[in-house]
Amino acid sequence: MDQHLLVFVTVVEKGNFSRAAEDLHMTQPAVSQYIQLLERSYGTKLLDRNNKYVRLNKAGEIVYYHAKEILGLYTKMQGIIDDLPNRASGPLSVGASYTFGEYVLPHFIARMHEQYPLIKPSITIGNTKEIAELVLKNQLDVGIIEGDFKNAELSIEAFAEDKMFVVAASHHHLVQGDRVVKISDLEKETWIIRELGSGTREVTEKVFQSMSIAPNDIMEFGSTQLIKESVESGLGLTILSHLAIRKELALDLLKIVQVIGSPFKRKFSIVLRTSFKTKALEVFIDLLKEQQTYLTIMKRTEGS
Structure with a gap:
């Protein structure tokens, strides 16, 4: 699964970096680094953020929409593979x-x-x-x-x-x-x-x-x-x-x-x-x- 997209979606849905880090069992600096690398790979900021909130900007909305679909496909693919030998x-x-x-x-x-x-x-x-x-x-x-x-x-x-x-x-x-x-x-x-x-x-x-x-x-x-x-x-x-x-x-x-x-x-x-x-x-x-x-x-x- 694409860890960068997973971290990004979690930050968006949890509303801040600290709650996302807790949910992902990561440190907050590690979460921040994943977001920075993702933004660098797309060549644009994806989140408007300060000490109080994290919000999607226009580019972020596009990435979030497709990230949800991509992660859903990863989960479905893994489930099918895991099911092969099992009940x-x-x-x-x-x-x-x-x-x-x-x-x-x-x-x-x-x-x-x-x-x-x-x-x-x-x-x-x-x-x-x-x-x-x-x-x-x-x-x-x-x-x-x-x-x-x-x-x-x-x-x-x-x-x-x-x-x-x-x-x-x-x-x-x-x-x-x-x-x-x-x-x-x-x-x-x-x-x-x-x-x-x-x-x-x-x-x-x-x-x-x-x-x-x-x-x-x-x-x-x-x-x-x-x-x-x-x-x-x-x-x-x-x-x-x-x-x-x-x-x-x-x-x-x-x-x-x-x-x-x-x-x-x-x-x-x-x-x-x-x-x-x-x-x-x-x-x-x-x-x-x-x-x-x-x-x-x-x-x-x-x-x-």
Whole structure:
């Protein structure tokens, strides 16, 4: 691994030389020397620094961005080599979009840990666009995203189907009785939707298009939990995965609005940057494709 880049990235992320030295088990003068040699090799300063702070300048931002990707490739290469004679073990960086990451992945990781305790996963949660970008930069080994995201530089493989519903507070007028709601009624309501880049936002926009509606009163929130709490309070309607609302449905805090055409469906997909896989990554993907944890949750939800 390129020690100069490792020292540089550590200094940037720790915010000063002394904390970086401690983290790297080096002396502070040695850290300073590595940075000076790196700057000399590029012929420019990379950091603005004084006694109080260390900050990236423009050149430093470029080096930092590419250094993260280079170090990620080093780690991945070493993991593949180390795995050749061994069983599945070691670090595994997993990214997932919010619905899968918050409501399915914890159960899946627990099951994987029982079978493969030597695999040490780290989890990053973000929207679909954010997770795909991290995989593209080699900062994640694998991503799990929602919807129809496309990128020619990534391998994207659908492996499971998700069901989504229009939901409202249990006291909302659209869920009283057994009425089937008219599309025109939906257009008049307040809608609470996810931010751009979210797989849930993509589905919501497709549903609006399929119904030929354009609600005037729309609020954009960046958290599924915040949306659920807001809908539960009676603020408006939303479209969410059944995985995200199973507890609220069981407790009668939220109800499904009976709309023609629902449930609306989308895919969960596995995202990879490279065809080379560590044994830990191979195990993770194989277990994921079996969908046992996912299907168990689905059946439990549909039976509640």
